[in-house]
Amino acid sequence: MSLLEVRSVSKKFGGFTAVDNISLKINKGDIRFIIGPNGAGKSTLFKMIIGIHTLNSGIVLFKNNNIEKLSLSERIKLGMGVKFQAPSIFSELTVKENLTLAINPKFKTAIKSFLERFGLDKDQDLIAGDLSHGKKQWLDIALCSISRPELIFLDEPTAGLSFEETKKTGEIIQDLNKEGVTFVIVEHDMEILKQIATTVSVLHLGKLLFESNPKEVLSNKKVSDIYLGVS
Amino acid sequence: MIKKDNIFIVSTFLFLLIIPILLDDFYLNNISYFMLWTFISLGLALIWGMGGILSFGQTAFFGLAGYSFAIISINFADTFAVGIWSPILALFITAIFGMIVGYFLFYGGIYDVFIGIVTLSITLVLETFMAQTAGPEWAIGKARLNGFNGMQGMPPLGISLGEYKFYLQGMGQYYFIVLLAIVSLWLLYKLKKSSFGLILLASKEDRVRAESLGHNVKKIQMIAFTLSALFAGLSGILYTNWGGYITPSSMGLIAAAMPVIWVAASGKRDFFSVFLGCIFLVYISQALAIDGAQYAIIVMGLILVFVTRYFPDGIILMLKRFLSNKLSTKNRL
Numbered sequence: 001m002s003l004l005e006v007r008s009v010s011k012k013f014g015g016f017t018a019v020d021n022i023s024l025k026i027n028k029g030d031i032r033f034i035i036g037p038n039g040a041g042k043s044t045l046f047k048m049i050i051g052i053h054t055l056n057s058g059i060v061l062f063k064n065n066n067i068e069k070l071s072l073s074e075r076i077k078l079g080m081g082v083k084f085q086a087p088s089i090f091s092e093l094t095v096k097e098n099l100t101l102a103i104n105p106k107f108k109t110a111i112k113s114f115l116e117r118f119g120l121d122k123d124q125d126l127i128a129g130d131l132s133h134g135k136k137q138w139l140d141i142a143l144c145s146i147s148r149p150e151l152i153f154l155d156e157p158t159a160g161l162s163f164e165e166t167k168k169t170g171e172i173i174q175d176l177n178k179e180g181v182t183f184v185i186v187e188h189d190m191e192i193l194k195q196i197a198t199t200v201s202v203l204h205l206g207k208l209l210f211e212s213n214p215k216e217v218l219s220n221k222k223v224s225d226i227y228l229g230v231s
Numbered sequence: 232m233i234k235k236d237n238i239f240i241v242s243t244f245l246f247l248l249i250i251p252i253l254l255d256d257f258y259l260n261n262i263s264y265f266m267l268w269t270f271i272s273l274g275l276a277l278i279w280g281m282g283g284i285l286s287f288g289q290t291a292f293f294g295l296a297g298y299s300f301a302i303i304s305i306n307f308a309d310t311f312a313v314g315i316w317s318p319i320l321a322l323f324i325t326a327i328f329g330m331i332v333g334y335f336l337f338y339g340g341i342y343d344v345f346i347g348i349v350t351l352s353i354t355l356v357l358e359t360f361m362a363q364t365a366g367p368e369w370a371i372g373k374a375r376l377n378g379f380n381g382m383q384g385m386p387p388l389g390i391s392l393g394e395y396k397f398y399l400q401g402m403g404q405y406y407f408i409v410l411l412a413i414v415s416l417w418l419l420y421k422l423k424k425s426s427f428g429l430i431l432l433a434s435k436e437d438r439v440r441a442e443s444l445g446h447n448v449k450k451i452q453m454i455a456f457t458l459s460a461l462f463a464g465l466s467g468i469l470y471t472n473w474g475g476y477i478t479p480s481s482m483g484l485i486a487a488a489m490p491v492i493w494v495a496a497s498g499k500r501d502f503f504s505v506f507l508g509c510i511f512l513v514y515i516s517q518a519l520a521i522d523g524a525q526y527a528i529i530v531m532g533l534i535l536v537f538v539t540r541y542f543p544d545g546i547i548l549m550l551k552r553f554l555s556n557k558l559s560t561k562n563r564l
Contacts, residue, residue: 050443052439071442072439072442072443073442073443073445073446073447073448076442076443076444076445077445082443084439084440084443088437088439088440089440090432090433090436090437090440090441091436092432092436093429093432093433097429100426100429101426101429101430101433101441101444101446102444104445143444144443144444147444147445
């Protein structure tokens with residue numbers, strides 16, 4: 001049984017079809033990457049799954065339940081975590097207050113270990129807005145993972161990170177994955193994809209172009225063509 | 232040991248508790264008047280300073296509570312303890328109205344500048360409605376609404392037990408307002424430190440992100456809005472009790488703009504700064520109003536422009552930070 005199933009979903013903005021009849025199945029334990037050039041529909045699909053955009057057609061099943069009518073916060077309570085494209089931490093609050101805000105009361109003791117895991121233990125009393133870009137990204141991932149969701153969506157978790165920071169981000173994701181967290185990651189960076197992806201879905205012009213393991217995706221001619229602009 | 236930040240609060244309230252020894256009833260009544268406006272400002276600081284929701288209609292709740300208190304207390308003037316339960320009932324009515332407005336605002340997806348427009352419209356509609364209730368047909372029980380002249384003749388807050396009368400007038404009223412201010416500030420600072428406060432602060436920065444952490448932001452905003460309506464209502468009741476009257480102009484455009492100016496100029500992020508700033512600014516308004524009400528409004532507008540341009544965090548908050556830093560330096564030396 002898949003943890004998340006997206007069946008024939010479509011989204012139009014006026015006359016423009018951003019997502020066209022896409023179906024995906026995410027199994028428990030997957031680290032699924034969704035890639036594609038700009039305008040492929042990745043972020044729109046991401047927002048449709050988490051409930052920010054309504055669907056024009058199709059359904060989204062989480063643990064076999066139709067979640068179409070649920071709000072974003074209700075979906076989160078079912079066991080999802082979300083990180084948006086730009087680091088969306090609360091910059092006026094301290095690092096610790098950010099995590100306090102995100103944590104499920106059942107896991108209060110986890111704050112310290114999470115701060116250590118993300119290399120933020122020395123920054124807990126700092127105003128989050130004063131953190132470096134890399135630490136902001138990690139705090140953002142910490143926010144969506146501290147309440148132990150079963151499925152985490154990350155939209156470009158390595159945007160603006162250095163090679164080392166990207167590598168560390170990959171390690172953090174792999175650690176969480178070993179603890180049972182499934183990931184759906186929208187990403188441009190091929191290094192982290194090679195490092196941690198188990199399955200890759202390639203979108204192009206709102207459609208699902210190709211889906212396989214990272215090795216096959218990276219050697220696929222259609223995929224390299226769309227990235228080089230040959231469509 | 233008093234924390235550094237609390238020194239200002241403690242010394243201000245000690246001063247407020249002591250000054251009745253030095254002043255007569257005339258001055259105490261004036262200070263009571265300046266202080267009764269702090270509650271509407273504190274309510275606005277709660278939703279605007281903490282929640283990022285700029286309401287231009289706090290005066291709607293102020294007026295509703297004042298009128299409700301007047302109507303109930305006039306109708307039940309001979310009933311036991313009417314001066315105690317009628318303001319509570321008026322606050323309850325105000326809270327329900329605040330919750331209904333808040334529900335339609337936040338669950339209806341109205342945000343940002345549109346909240347200011349909608350809330351301003353509500354208060355102006357209420358003002359216009361109350362202003363046309365001059366005829367004898369506009370009465371609720373024994374209480375005539377009296378149109379633009381407003382209502383008067385309501386019994387004061389308090390209780391009469393046989394020959395003993397405990398009414399909130401003069402020094403009693405003054406100390407009651409000081410006590411309410413202490414309790415309100417304590418509650419608001421507690422609220423700010425609570426998880427409710429954190430969610431409200433977070434929703435100001437990024438509503439969608441706060442929701443994506445599993446928080447029901449709309450519900451939190453609606454509750455905060457209701458609380459702010461209650462604070463505005465408290466001011467409305469105290470105002471009605473203080474002067475013994477309530478008029479539609481208390482819900483008018485100028486009245487609606489004043490709390491926004493007081494809160495912005497004082498420092499909307501800090502409740503104590505708002506409390507102190509509001510007292511000073513109401514005092515300035517009144518002092519200037521001796522030479523003409525319009526004159527005072529222009530000066531208030533100029534203060535807002537000046538503070539927004541040069542001290543965007545608010546002048547009282549800036550002074551508080553400055554003195555706090557001075558104290559720290561002195562302690563280190």
